[in-house]
Amino acid sequence: MSISKAVITAAAPDQKSLPLQSLVDQQGVKKTALQLIVEEAVSAGAEEISIIICAGASNDFEAAAGKHAGRLTFIEQNDARGYGDALLRAKDFVGDEPFLHLISDHVYISRSKISCAKQVVDLAQQQDCAVSAVQSTREHLLPYFGAVGGQREINRDDLYRITSVIEKPTPTRAEQDLIVAGLRASHYLCLSGIHVLTPNIMKLLADDLQAAPAGANINLSTALNALAELEKCLALEIAGSRYNIGVKYGLLRSQLALALTGKDRDTILSELLELVATANSAPAGESA
Secondary structure, eight states, X not given: OOOOEEEEEEOOTTTTTGGGOEEEOTTSOEEEHHHHHHHXXXXXXXXXXXXXXXXXXXXXXXHHSGGGGGGEEEEEOXXXXXXXXXXXXXXXXXXXXXXXXXXXXXXXXXXXXXXXXXXXXXXXXXXXXXXXXXEEEEGGXXXXXXXXXXXXXXXXXXEEEEEEEEESOOHHHHHHHOOOTTSOTTEEEEEEEEEEEOTHHXXXXXXXXXXXXXXXXXXXXXXXXXXXXXXXXXEEEOSEEEEETTSTTHHHHHHHHHHHTSTTXXXXXXXXXXXXXXXXXXXXXXXX
16 A cells, blocks of 8 residues: 555534644744644645635745745535535645545644554555554543444554544444444543545545535544445554644643643743742732
């Protein structure tokens, strides 16, 4: 399996400005969230990258893309019908090739020398199959993610054969259908927004779109569930973490995570301790 193309979805109406937000990376360099996610794709070997955007947003995204802007193709999602529809817009771009897919409102920090996206790509190439990154996630966060059920692969603590995928399940549904042996209580394997997908995913998404009621949205999880029934699909607990910049304080948490794993870690820790001490010493109802 050779993977040289990546698709980044960034067209959700309530999230279209998130990739344009500025952060400071682990080396102390100011970058947009879009630059960080494009660099994640490039680190995994992507040579051509398509970004699915809202109509009229190409100029803003091109300006925010940084030094890799020249390898980007922008595809507008007109008459938007959800996340699955956004990914389907890249059908002609990926053709009959497997491809890397990432979402634009996450920041990824690896705990190894290998980036999170490359961990997924390397496994997909080794196993010659689709692979989705997952992260053990507390039950109260289920409303934000798709989640998978599966069986642990022999001799691997971080790898699962996917048997089901459900979009934003309720805790009751997750407890019934998504319990995975070996996870901590009230934790589930939630999708982390990094996938290597085979061309069959586009056919499944097209089928979902055709079958959906007029104007209804389609999601990726339904197609992933169907893909797992059709062919081998694996879920990998990546050696790293994802940070969703689209949730409350998500941008702040992402920046802190980058800072605390970067070259200025000691300085940031000292400043945080000083900030906490100052805040704790302020009279109730007043700011220091």
